[in-house]
Amino acid sequence: MPSASLKVTVLGSGTSMGVPTLGCPCRVCKSNDPHDKRLRPSLLISRGGQNVVIDTTPDFRQQALRVGLERLDAILLTHGHADHILGFDDIRPFNIRQRAALPVYSNEETFRIIRRIFAYVFDEKPTLSTVPSVTLNAVQSPFELLGTPFVPVPLLHGEMEVLGFRFGRAAYLTDFSKIPDSSMALLKGLDDLVLDALRDIPHPMHQTVEQALALIQRLQPRHAWFTHIAHDLPHSETNERLRRKGYPHVQLAYDGLEFEVQADPANEVSRECGDSQESRAAIAGARSTRLLVLSSSEAWASRYATFGHTGVLAIGNFDGVHLGHQAILRATVERALALKAVATALTFDPSPRKVLRPETAPPRLSSNAQRMEWFKLLGLEAVVVFPFTFDLARLSPVEFVEQILVRNLHVKAVLVGENFRFGHMQAGDVKLLSELGKTLGFNVEILPPVVYRGEVVSSTIIRREVAEGDVSHAARLLGRPFALTGEVVSGTGMGRRLAFPTLNLAAEQELLPARGVYITRACLEGKTCSHRSVTNVGTRPTFNGSALSVETHLLDAQLETAPQRMEVRFWSRLREEKKFSGPEELCAQIARDIGSANKFFSRLRRFRAIRQPV
Known part of the structure; x- marks a missing residue:
């Protein structure tokens, strides 16, 4: 196999109950066509003797035996539903043979479920032979496996946040009902797409065949295969129906299907996924993302307003860029995408407190360079870093909004935390900002604080924990x-x-x-x-x-x-x-x-x- 290619094997293409479904007398469940025998949905990706599996289904042991899987190098989990994780314990033979823990990549919600269902795996005194040995890696940005970037693609499975994955010029999107607009940019330039198409009848958590075809029309992959297929869709008849409808490049996947995928190097991720504001926000962490750092609102106006751009603006010090800050910044990126505006953060260096009351100014959690890196990873397109001066501090709340937010930054929307204060002597609050927004023609969104285990997340608390060693x-x-x-x-x-x-x-x-x-x-x-x-x-x-x-x-x-x-x-x-x-x-x-x-x-x-x- 060419070194530039990945080999993809469909380990399972069925729905959560598998096909045939237990006790079902329907013609698909009774079919003699081997393509109608569908284990739970899973994918194997191989290159150079290394193997990555997406989802450890209840059928994982059987699937691994079918393809003669002798080595496993990483596991990707799309979400924590039973039909995607209940084979987790079956990775133990690979731990024993390879004498190593296996890295697992997913989101935190999936890991919460994994820790609950497989609590014994995370016992205080595990041994290599008795429980799976894993390292859990929560991902929101590209990571490298098999010499190629894997890009997590956020999806919605009903109201549940799940992941698909792009690798090279292919993507695997199972168990979803909706793709957020911010994720569409990650799916540009695909050659191969494996995607959810449960049945013809609508389902609140899955795509129908028609919905999947509409998505294929938008993404224009060269080849597409449906997976997570219920017993409503007979293999041969459905493929013939797709051909007659003008989709000869679209077929039902089947267990054992193999195809090759071009493995793009890391520096191709940005080009293939697009270099727009939308793609940067969706990647939310790709190192190829570029961030424009500006030293004044006038610089922003010169760079953007000349071309008719407007801004969606988050304002704050963002010291540490903690979970509360991230909520504001992610919302900023989402609003900017919806409004076709520039996702921008307005921040200060030095901090206002260091200028106005230096004797009480706390040490900063992060360097300016770290903040810029985290802004980039969250998908912002521009950051205006104001040198905080006494002249700036003398601006009244109205002057600050009129001169900086409206005249120079051309804001369409402003997002702040509920304790935000601005203007001379911090006279302005979120109520005044909202009133000024109505008068001057921009929206104001006030976000509540993020609470973790009953505690409001704040830079002050984090500084204390770090200083105390926790x-x-x-x-x-x-x-x-x-x-x-x-x-x-x-x-x-x-x-x-x-x-x-x-x-x-x-x-x-x-x-x-x-x-x-x-x-x-x-x-x-x-x-x-x-x-x-x-x-x-x-x-x-x-x-x-x-x-x-x-x-x-x-x-x-x-x-x-x-x-x-x-x-x-x-x-x-x-x-x-x-x-x-x-x-x-x-x-x-x-x-x-x-x-x-x-x-x-x-x-x-x-x-x-x-x-x-x-």
Whole structure:
């Protein structure tokens, strides 16, 4: 098979009850045509001896035996319904044979269901032979498998948020009733499309044949196959009907169907998915996304208003870009798509508080560069970064709206949190903003705060958690691990002399976690993967140190040369920093820390991300 191709095998093409359906006397269930024998829906994608499966159905063991599957490298889950996950336990033989945990990619709702149904998998003391060994990777952005980008495609299965997946020039979209407009941009330029077409009769959670054909008309793939097929559709007759209707390139999929897909390299994702604002918002995380950063509203006007563009604007400091901020920014992108406007964030650097009351200004959770990266990943097209000055602070609420929002930014809509204040002495509130919007011709949308387990998500709370060392809780509120970035600098060399070499980070962030030892992931400049690691934040008291340092020991790599830059993501705190009696006692403790970190990674069960996968 050409190295540029992926081999796709349909493992199952049936509906949730399979075909034949138990006890059903209909002609399809009684058919002798092998194409009418349909196991639950699943897909196998192969390249160069590596294999990825989409959905572990209740029939997974039978499906794997049918195709002689001897190796499995990753699992993608579309959602958490029984017909897509109940074969999860059958991955154990691959764990045992390959002596490794399998990465699983899906969304957080699916992982919540997985953790509940397969609670024993995430027990405190699993063993490789008794339960599946997995790492759960929540994804909202492209990730690489088999040497090609896999792009999660958000879909609606009734009211349930599920995922389809694009890989190369193909896409697999099962179990959906609607594709959000923001996801359509991800499906441009397809050669092959496998999609839900349950039956002819409408269903609240699935596509009918006619609805699927209408979607094919929009997307114009070269070939299309229907899957998740009920016993209403006989294989041969339905294919003939499709041919007579003028769709010779559209057929029912069947168990065992094989075809090849062009595997686009990573730099082709943007070109194939389009480079419009719509596609950037839908990808919501592709590194190919470009973000225009502007230093003033006048620059925005010069760049966009000349061409008749208007803006949908989110306003805020967005320090940390936590779950609450993300809700506002995602809503901004959605409104901009609907209004055919520019999705824009208006933010400030330095923060207003640092200018007006520097003695009370808190340390920032994120650097400006991190904020820009996260804005890009969320699908924004432009960011206006205002240098906050006393002149800006003197603008009255009305002047701020008229001069900046209306005259320069040409806003169609403004989205803010319910506690938003603006103008001189913070005299303006959301009520005044709404009134001004009605008068000046733009919509105002006020979003409620995001509440996590009874607690309002805020930058203040996250700063406190990080400062106290509770990075696990901070990660839940951020939607991803708290991260430090910066240059890798020379250290004392003590770690190497102790046989635990470290990379020393000169962090660019103002806020550091509390002194202690942490389980981390280290992302090295120029590398697409992250490394399991243990990080010490402290002063090295065993050696009477005084300067605060961030030192990271990689668990799964030995480097010939140190990278220039690094990002360290903090997942969990192991212990406080401690002064030991000497190097031997310290080394023994480091070995225990590494053992604890390896156990953590082997049974990893929590990770919330808006960013690239682990």
